[in-house]
Amino acid sequence: MKFLDLFGRLKSVVIGMIHVKALPGTPLGCLNMSQITEDACREAEIYRDAGVDGVIIENMHDIPYSFSVGPEVCACMTAVCTAVRRVCPVLPLGVQILSSANQQALAVALASGLDFIRAEGFVFSHVADEGLLNACAGDLLRYRKQIGADHVQIFTDIKKKHSSHALTSDVTIEETARAAEFFLSDGLIITGAATGVQADPRELRDVSQSVRIPVLIGSGVTYDNIELYLDAHGMIIGSHFKYGGHWANDVDPDQVMRFMEKIRDLRKKK
Numbered sequence: 001m002k003f004l005d006l007f008g009r010l011k012s013v014v015i016g017m018i019h020v021k022a023l024p025g026t027p028l029g030c031l032n033m034s035q036i037t038e039d040a041c042r043e044a045e046i047y048r049d050a051g052v053d054g055v056i057i058e059n060m061h062d063i064p065y066s067f068s069v070g071p072e073v074c075a076c077m078t079a080v081c082t083a084v085r086r087v088c089p090v091l092p093l094g095v096q097i098l099s100s101a102n103q104q105a106l107a108v109a110l111a112s113g114l115d116f117i118r119a120e121g122f123v124f125s126h127v128a129d130e131g132l133l134n135a136c137a138g139d140l141l142r143y144r145k146q147i148g149a150d151h152v153q154i155f156t157d158i159k160k161k162h163s164s165h166a167l168t169s170d171v172t173i174e175e176t177a178r179a180a181e182f183f184l185s186d187g188l189i190i191t192g193a194a195t196g197v198q199a200d201p202r203e204l205r206d207v208s209q210s211v212r213i214p215v216l217i218g219s220g221v222t223y224d225n226i227e228l229y230l231d232a233h234g235m236i237i238g239s240h241f242k243y244g245g246h247w248a249n250d251v252d253p254d255q256v257m258r259f260m261e262k263i264r265d266l267r268k269k270k
């Protein structure tokens with residue numbers, strides 16, 4: 001199985017989030033590329049030294065998000081991802097490019113030697129805070145084939161946070177999950193309503209029972225609620241690893257260490 005081959009385990013894989021500082025040309029952008037890259041690498045080293053199972057790199061500070069992602073975003077993200085790959089030569093690494101720049105993320109992953117991407121809007125449509133987002137699976141998997149990036153796994157959000165799902169209110173999350181599996185997703189990501197908000201453990205159970213592909217938790221996992229999510233294949237953690245538990249702050253090494261110690265204990269007991 002691709003997931004096991006990549007992470008070396010099938011349950012409770014911990015993926016630490018690096019929120020890249022605002023890139024040049026975005027409204028909050030104020031750092032130059034060497035500063036942005038150094039910050040990302042410092043956080044990657046914290047995650048690596050704390051023993052996380054993987055890291056994902058996302059341009060989360062590029063608010064407000066837009067569907068038109070300029071060439072400079074791909075260039076800058078490639079520079080950052082390549083530098084992070086250099087400090088973490090063997091750690092599984094992924095990238096997400098906002099907003100829903102999934103083909104761009106695949107190209108960046110290929111160029112930087114990364115292992116996976118997180119893709120929004122894989123199946124069905126929803127209204128995101130940046131606008132209407134449509135399914136991308138057909139074009140995205142053709143693109144992956146075309147550029148020779150079949151080894152880059154695509155983990156896909158379903159009924160994603162920060163979004164209205166009124167358009168698909170007659171489609172359950174289980175049906176959405178099965179549609180994504182049918183469309184060859186490498187793993188599903190379940191989230192709460194927003195960044196840092198806890199995902200519903202019942203949704204994890206229901207979705208896990210509906211599909212045979214991996215299911216990851218994409219928001220709200222903390223030291224205090226890990227027990228609820230141990231059956232997930234993986235958990236992507238950003239906010240909880242930051243100072244004060246806020247996504248926009250820097251990664252707090254003590255917080256990551258503390259979490260990893262607890263999860264290592266819990267895995268032994270299982």
Ligand SMILES: *[C@@H]1O[C@H](CO)[C@@H](O)[C@H](O)[C@H]1NC(C)=O
Pocket residue numbers: 032033034035
């Ligand atoms: C980036 O900014 C820092 C701090 O202002 C400065 O020391 C450095 O020379 C700059 N690097 C480049 C490549 O401009």
